[in-house]
Amino acid sequence: MRALVKYDRGPGLVEIREVPRPQPPPGWVQIQVRAVAICGSDIHIRDDAHPYWPPITLGHEFSGVISQLGEGVEGWEVGQRVVSETRTGSCGVCQLCQTGWPHVCPHKRPPGIGINGAMTDYLVMPARLLHRIPDNVSFDQAALMEPTACCIHGLLERVSVQPGDLVVIQGPGPIGIISLLLARIAGARAVIVSGTTRSARHRLPVAVRCGADVVVDVGKESLEEAVMDLSDGNGADVVFETSGSPQAIAEAFRIVRRCGRIGAIGISGGMEVPVPWDVGVFKAPVLTYCFSSTWSAWEHGLALLASGKLDLAPVITHRFTLDQWEQAFEVMENSEGLKVLIYPDIALEN
Template identity: 30%
Template sequence: MRAQVLQRIAPIEDGPLQYSSSVEDPKVGPHDVLIKIKACGVCHSNLHMIEGEFRVFGVPSKLPIIPGHEITGVVAETGADVEKWHVGDRVGVQVLYEACGTCEFCLTGREQLCVNKKVTGETVDGGYAELIAVPSDFVYAVPENLHAEEAAPLFCPGVTAYRAVKRADVRMGNKVIVLGVGGVGHMSLQFAKLAGAEVVAVDRSPGALELARDLGADVVIPPAELDEHVSKYGKPDVIFVHAPAQPAIDQAFKSIKRGGTVLMAVLGKISVVFPEEYSVVTSVIGTRSDMLETLKLAAMGKVKVKAKSFPLSEASLILERLKRGEIAGRAVLVP
């Protein structure tokens, strides 16, 4: 099959990702389904892995590896013991490739924290490819009314934003600021609206602000105007930090209301906030039930994905553009 294969850890401009037409097809175990991939989203965390920022977490756990973890496609083959899925079913794969089902976290409904979990495109081969084999219990039906390319980002930014809004405990009437309207940010602003919040979206890019307004943000402003906005209209109850930049994190802790919550969805240093009370919450992808709820809300039209498609062969180029902050919403690779 054809695939984008990460050969070594290096800046994306140095060409560590190689497009190959002679990658061995994945092996299909008795409990697996083989998926013919129709789309795979390009995530900032793919870039973090490629450039070595995840090495401290032991990611990638193997090289070479095929990145990519927000996947939609069609079932092409089923393992001998698979009953639930059939050839031709439209399905998706999220970041959580498999959980053990027996550890403390799996047994308490927090399987995304599983100590033995496998992660799509980070510990096992992912979706920058034509095919992927996935355990059948970790495959989800793609709603009929969603196109494969618009559905793919639901499997990482969608479920991540859904769980983050729950974790941050956004309530009706809350004021919420979303810093960074990229892949996850454009989804969390919609889930925060669904939860009944007033949403202020902040981004450097005019295109991202336009997108935020289209998706229902009440106020859209560039970062330079945030201080003035807060002093004029009041501090927010919740801030989502989706912009992977230290100034955004510092801004969040400067702007949050006493008793409020900062949801950190990026890597960075947290400044000291004593002597007031604040909550700092992190969140990591979502469980299978979070995933199903995310898909249901998308099928109902309650949240919309902004996806733009590119050929799989252009993965490196797209990752470079993502690095420069030039992608509004989500870029999706099509084999």
């Protein structure tokens, strides 16, 4: 089978290779991939700017069908439609694993990063990490469950948006738009989405279509003014920073209300980020870093998709075959759209 492989350390060094079909070890299943989404971290791995353990097949945002059961797997059947959490390698015995935080276990080696991922026909995953895709949810939308679960964990489980909150989402990328959809479901009284002039062309219009009350192109307008206008000068209850831009991170301190909440989910890419520290001290907001996702975030995300309350269709803007991977990565990199799906060879046959 053909796979998109990051075959060594260094910038680039990604190509399509012929690889053997993996066999599931005891307790694992083999999954036939139906759709896989490109994540910003796939671009960072290609560029050697993210932790990874080569050689590996890329891809950790995927949906598929169980095609083989490893020894001792119970409660699952060949043919079931599934997605999988990505905390492979989490040890189960460290303090974090034992206290309900296995997704931040230092031994975690996710597919597409530490073990072979989904930009190919088949991969293997531990049965304990699987979630069933509800019958009325498409493989395409299910492939976005990983980033969606990260947003649910960050925005709803950790930052805990409440009905009536004024929410600002900084950054209109896939994480920003999915967070916008979730903030509306959670009952935010208004959601403001901000982005740069570069993202304004393709991404802010999607934010409007997804129900943003106000969108702000920070290259042309003042986000602070928009926030103060909507809050009688008090500031936002919640600022969810998805861009990783140092300017946006500093601005989060200026636009959050006193004793409000800032959620940080965007990655700066290793840059030093100066923040107006004293503004933070005097306003006393809660600053919460958000990383990865929990079992409950996956279950809630799938249930929201099944109920129709969450519709990720507007987030999927491009679709490519595995052969077109370079073009697919370019679209993602240039912020020309939002989520980009890749269909491996086997998905095209089904």
